[in-house]
Amino acid sequence: MRSWLHDVQELDFWLVWAKITNEPWWPGIVIPGQVCKKIKPGYVWVFWNSENNVSLVEVFQVADFRENFFRFHEPSLIDEGYIKDNVTIIKCYAWQQGCHIQSWSEDNTLAWARNGFTPLKRLSIETRGLPQQIMEAVVEAGKGLCSVSVDRNYVPETKLDTKLVAEDIPKKRKLSADQERNMERYKQGEKICIACIRKIENSLEHPLFDGVICNNCKVRAQQYMFTTKENRLVACAICFWKSDVSCKSTSCLWTFCMKCCSTYMIEVPNRSCIRCLDEGNNLVLRVSDNRLNKVLHLFAPSMTDTACIPIHTISCKKQLRVLSLFDGIGTGLFVLHQLLLPVAKYFASEIDPHAMKISDKNFPGQITHLGDVTHLSDDDFKKMLADGNIDLLLGGSPCNDLSMVNHSRKGLYDLQGSGPLFFHYQNILMKLRLLQPKDHMLFYFYENVANLDNKTKNTISLFLGHNPTIMDATHFSAQDRRRSFWGNIPGMHKTVQLKEDCKLQDYICGNPYASRQKLRTLTTSSDIATDSFGNFLIDGNGKPQSLKIETLEEIFGFSAGFTKLEEIGSYKRRCLLACAWSVPVVSRLLQGLKLFFHLDNKMQ
Structure with missing residues (x-):
C-alpha cells in the first residue's frame, strides 16, 4: 500500500501569480484538484505561504509564475509578506527545475529571478512537486476545500482582454469620521495616504x-489613471475614483472629484486639472516635480524598461519625434493627431507604394519615407538623429507567417517568410537605445495578432521583456479584431478601458438591415459582403448589398474616404485597411503619452 507522502509527491503543484480584489498580483500556489472536492469550473484555491491562508480565485485572474514574473513582480513593493512569498515561490520554481537553492539568502534569490532566472546546475530531475515542508503545508490547507482540477495549460472561456474593459469606473464614497480626523493628521505631517486618507505603515x-x-490605491491608480471617455481622462488625479470636474481647456489632462476638491481646497473650475493646479498656490497639496519619472516607474512593464527610465527629472516636451516601422497607411500619425499630440518629425518605413500615397495624401509634407526596414543603414540613423532624438518607436510587423489562421505559416525564423521582420523592429529598438543619450526617454509600441502560437508569443515577449496586452476592437467599434500589444506606454497594460456599445447598424446609412451586430475580423482574404454563415451583412428592401469601403473606414476609426485614390480600387483599399490598426484601440493605449508632451489645441 502506497504511503500518503508518496501520493502527494505525484501531485502537480502550479506556481502562479494570482489577483484578488483590491490587491496587487501576488505569488502563490494552486492547490491541486486531487486534494479538494470539485465545484463549478473556472475557480481555483490559491495558497499564500506567508499567511498560511487560501483564497478562491477565478482562473482568468491566475497566471503562470515564471512566464509572467517580469510582468507582475513589483521590486518597489517592500511589504514583508510580499517579499517572503516571492522568495518562497522562486525557490519552489528552482526546486521544480531540479536546482536546489533552499539555502540562498533573500537577496540572492530575488537577484537570481530579477536577472532572468539564469540557468543553474541541476542536481535532480525536473518535478512538479515542492519541497516537503511547503508541500505538506499546501496539502494541509487544501483538505476539506472545494476546488476544480486545472492544469497549467488551462485556458478559461472568458476572453483575456475582458478584465481590462468595464462599463464605468467606481465613485469615491463619502469620507468617514476617521478619515476626516486623518486629514487633520496629514496637515500636521503624519503619514497618511492622500488618496483614501487612511493611516498606513508601508507606503509608496x-x-x-x-x-x-x-x-x-496604487493598484487603483494603475487600473484607472489613464481610463478615458470621449478622449478625456475620467479618473480623479488624486484618489483615482471617478472624477466630477474637468478643465475647459482641452490641453489640460487631469480631472478631480468634488470630494478631493473639497478636502484639498481646490478651486472649481479654475483649479480643475493638474497643470492648472501646478500654476496655482495650493498649500495643502503640491504637484510633484518628478511626477513623470514616478509615473514611468509605476507602469514599467519589465525590469529592462525600469532600467531605461532616466534618473534625472523628466520635463514635459513641446513636440515628439516618431519612427514608424511597417507604417502602412499612416495609422500611427492619424492617432497621434487625434490625441492632439504635436509631431515635429515623423519618419516612416513602408514598401507598399499605394499605402505611402494614401498617407501622403492625408498628411501632405508631414512624413519622411525611409523605404524598406531591412535596408536601413547607419547613415539613415545618423540623419534621423541629426536634429534630435526619437521619442516614440511604432511598429507592427506582418502577421501572415505568424497567425495560426495560416496553416502554411513559416514562423519567426524562416527567411523566406515575413516572420523575421519582427527582429528588425527589436534590433532598431535596441539600436536607438544605444545611439541616444541614456537620459532620454524612448517610448515603444509593437502590435501583432492575438492568435499567435505560444512559442511565437513567448519569443516576442522574451525579446521585448514582457508579455503583451490583448485588446479587442469589439469593445470600442463594430468589428471583432483581437490584437496583442507590447510597449512601455504608461497605462497600456493595466488600465481599465470603458467599452462603447457600437453595432454595425450604427455605421450603415439609410434603411438597410445588418444581419449581425459586429463585423468579423477583416483580413486580406475575408469576404466583407457576407457574415460567417454566408448571409449578406446588409439587406435593403429585400436586396442584398455589399458593405461600402467608406463604412469600413469609419468602423476602423478613419474618416470616410481616407484610403481613396484614383488609381486603386475597392479590393486594394480593403486589403490596406485589413493591415491597419483599429484607431479606437490604439488611441486608448497611447493615452499615456499625453502626460509627457504638450497638447496642441490647434489640431482639433
Whole structure:
C-alpha cells in the first residue's frame, strides 16, 4: 500500500501569480484538484505561504509564475509578506527545475529571478512537486476545500482582454469620521495616504503629488489613471475614483472629484486639472516635480524598461519625434493627431507604394519615407538623429507567417517568410537605445495578432521583456479584431478601458438591415459582403448589398474616404485597411503619452 507522502509527491503543484480584489498580483500556489472536492469550473484555491491562508480565485485572474514574473513582480513593493512569498515561490520554481537553492539568502534569490532566472546546475530531475515542508503545508490547507482540477495549460472561456474593459469606473464614497480626523493628521505631517486618507505603515509615493499612497490605491491608480471617455481622462488625479470636474481647456489632462476638491481646497473650475493646479498656490497639496519619472516607474512593464527610465527629472516636451516601422497607411500619425499630440518629425518605413500615397495624401509634407526596414543603414540613423532624438518607436510587423489562421505559416525564423521582420523592429529598438543619450526617454509600441502560437508569443515577449496586452476592437467599434500589444506606454497594460456599445447598424446609412451586430475580423482574404454563415451583412428592401469601403473606414476609426485614390480600387483599399490598426484601440493605449508632451489645441 502506497504511503500518503508518496501520493502527494505525484501531485502537480502550479506556481502562479494570482489577483484578488483590491490587491496587487501576488505569488502563490494552486492547490491541486486531487486534494479538494470539485465545484463549478473556472475557480481555483490559491495558497499564500506567508499567511498560511487560501483564497478562491477565478482562473482568468491566475497566471503562470515564471512566464509572467517580469510582468507582475513589483521590486518597489517592500511589504514583508510580499517579499517572503516571492522568495518562497522562486525557490519552489528552482526546486521544480531540479536546482536546489533552499539555502540562498533573500537577496540572492530575488537577484537570481530579477536577472532572468539564469540557468543553474541541476542536481535532480525536473518535478512538479515542492519541497516537503511547503508541500505538506499546501496539502494541509487544501483538505476539506472545494476546488476544480486545472492544469497549467488551462485556458478559461472568458476572453483575456475582458478584465481590462468595464462599463464605468467606481465613485469615491463619502469620507468617514476617521478619515476626516486623518486629514487633520496629514496637515500636521503624519503619514497618511492622500488618496483614501487612511493611516498606513508601508507606503509608496503618489505618482503625481508630493505625498504617499497605500498599496490598494496604487493598484487603483494603475487600473484607472489613464481610463478615458470621449478622449478625456475620467479618473480623479488624486484618489483615482471617478472624477466630477474637468478643465475647459482641452490641453489640460487631469480631472478631480468634488470630494478631493473639497478636502484639498481646490478651486472649481479654475483649479480643475493638474497643470492648472501646478500654476496655482495650493498649500495643502503640491504637484510633484518628478511626477513623470514616478509615473514611468509605476507602469514599467519589465525590469529592462525600469532600467531605461532616466534618473534625472523628466520635463514635459513641446513636440515628439516618431519612427514608424511597417507604417502602412499612416495609422500611427492619424492617432497621434487625434490625441492632439504635436509631431515635429515623423519618419516612416513602408514598401507598399499605394499605402505611402494614401498617407501622403492625408498628411501632405508631414512624413519622411525611409523605404524598406531591412535596408536601413547607419547613415539613415545618423540623419534621423541629426536634429534630435526619437521619442516614440511604432511598429507592427506582418502577421501572415505568424497567425495560426495560416496553416502554411513559416514562423519567426524562416527567411523566406515575413516572420523575421519582427527582429528588425527589436534590433532598431535596441539600436536607438544605444545611439541616444541614456537620459532620454524612448517610448515603444509593437502590435501583432492575438492568435499567435505560444512559442511565437513567448519569443516576442522574451525579446521585448514582457508579455503583451490583448485588446479587442469589439469593445470600442463594430468589428471583432483581437490584437496583442507590447510597449512601455504608461497605462497600456493595466488600465481599465470603458467599452462603447457600437453595432454595425450604427455605421450603415439609410434603411438597410445588418444581419449581425459586429463585423468579423477583416483580413486580406475575408469576404466583407457576407457574415460567417454566408448571409449578406446588409439587406435593403429585400436586396442584398455589399458593405461600402467608406463604412469600413469609419468602423476602423478613419474618416470616410481616407484610403481613396484614383488609381486603386475597392479590393486594394480593403486589403490596406485589413493591415491597419483599429484607431479606437490604439488611441486608448497611447493615452499615456499625453502626460509627457504638450497638447496642441490647434489640431482639433
